Amino acid sequence: MRITQSIITRSLLQNINQSKESLNKRQVAIATGKEVLRSSSDPDKFERASRFRKTILRNDQYLKNINDAKGWLDTTISLLDNMSSMMIEAKEISTQSADESNNSEARKIFASKIDSIISDTVALANTTYMGKYLLGGTNTVGEQPFSYDGSTVSYSGNSQNIFRRIAEDYNISINVAGSQLTDINLFGSLEDLKNALNNNDTGSIQTSISEIDSASEQLFSLTSAMGSVKNQLTMTEQRLNTANMNLHSYLSQAEDVDLSKAITEYNAEEMTYKAALQTMSDAIHLNLLEFIG
Numbered sequence: 001m002r003i004t005q006s007i008i009t010r011s012l013l014q015n016i017n018q019s020k021e022s023l024n025k026r027q028v029a030i031a032t033g034k035e036v037l038r039s040s041s042d043p044d045k046f047e048r049a050s051r052f053r054k055t056i057l058r059n060d061q062y063l064k065n066i067n068d069a070k071g072w073l074d075t076t077i078s079l080l081d082n083m084s085s086m087m088i089e090a091k092e093i094s095t096q097s098a099d100e101s102n103n104s105e106a107r108k109i110f111a112s113k114i115d116s117i118i119s120d121t122v123a124l125a126n127t128t129y130m131g132k133y134l135l136g137g138t139n140t141v142g143e144q145p146f147s148y149d150g151s152t153v154s155y156s157g158n159s160q161n162i163f164r165r166i167a168e169d170y171n172i173s174i175n176v177a178g179s180q181l182t183d184i185n186l187f188g189s190l191e192d193l194k195n196a197l198n199n200n201d202t203g204s205i206q207t208s209i210s211e212i213d214s215a216s217e218q219l220f221s222l223t224s225a226m227g228s229v230k231n232q233l234t235m236t237e238q239r240l241n242t243a244n245m246n247l248h249s250y251l252s253q254a255e256d257v258d259l260s261k262a263i264t265e266y267n268a269e270e271m272t273y274k275a276a277l278q279t280m281s282d283a284i285h286l287n288l289l290e291f292i293g
Helices: 005-032 043-097 104-125 178-183 186-198 202-255 259-292
Strands: 146-148 153-155 163-167 170-173
Touching (some): 043 186, 043 202
Antiparallel strands (some): 163 170
16 A cells, blocks of 8 residues: 555644643643542542542541530530539538537528539539530520529430441440439439538438438549540541541552652653654655655
8 A cells, every 4th residue: 555645644643642642641640740630541540549538538527526526525524523523512511511519500501502502513514515505415405404493403404315426337425414413313412411401400411411422423423434435536536547647648649640750751752742743844844845846
């Protein structure tokens, strides 16, 4: 078959276009730092990178949930610690008031102090975090979960748990429901002590001391349980951060360009492109001379 000048020209143009396309590809890779931008670049690497990216996003959401849960827990633990301090103060007052040297009037003064402790403890029990009541169970907005009418403390929340998802198929409870405080007789022990002091009833005062001791121990157990939950969150957070660090490394391996290699290839491709242009120019010039001749 006779090779005509037009066939040679078409072949040269095809080579130029291919070289230009390859050159553009290298330019994009160098500019973006990514070797794989779409599935057509490398289907296997693109699919692998997509999986890594989705897992990173999911882990980021878990980390966000953990951060929110830790803030909730820190505030809860703080208020429970403050309640424990209130109970210690109430224990000291009850011990002082049990002394036989105290008369009815002195014990009424002690009763007034216990009343203030009850009010302060109720205020603590109505603490909020990010606008939500910590101890209301799942009733986190609206009416305050605890109220005190000067005689009895009432709870209007529920006993349900609040959960946060911190890993795939793993939810963790982060709250203390107010019903748990009523179950350990926290407020009841303080109310009994106040009534005993107002009635100048030494026998009931002694009983109240035991009730306060029991409530304080159980309150400490609740606080410790919340501390254990926080430790669990911290360990999960560390694992997720490590996983994401590794995933980012895998993602980089899957889609990032080797910059020095890409620049070398770009320079080689640029030389090839310029050579193709020169060859095309020479061919056109030769064809023109033949036409004139």
